[in-house]
Amino acid sequence: MAQSVNIQDQYLNQLRKDHISVTVFLTNGFQLRGIVKAFDNFTVLLETDGKQQLIFKHAISTFAPVKNVSLDKE
Secondary structure, eight states, rough: OOOOHHHHHHHHHHHTTTTTTEEETTTSSOOEEEEEEEEEESSEEEEEETHHHHHHHHHGEEEEEOOOOOTTTT
16 A cells, blocks of 8 residues: 655654744644644644744644755655
């Protein structure tokens, strides 16, 4: 059986590997800016000015990177 492509994981991994600055919009309208350091099925670890924030994915609405993310590298 062919393995399905997980776009969310590919996207977050490319943000992490390329150290792309991103604005994370939360469902309550709050905005966080930083670099994705790690992620799993439920959370994203965002770092801003040396400080880390662990964000639950269910609270995230949108990721807005400062530049386009290429998923073709893999």
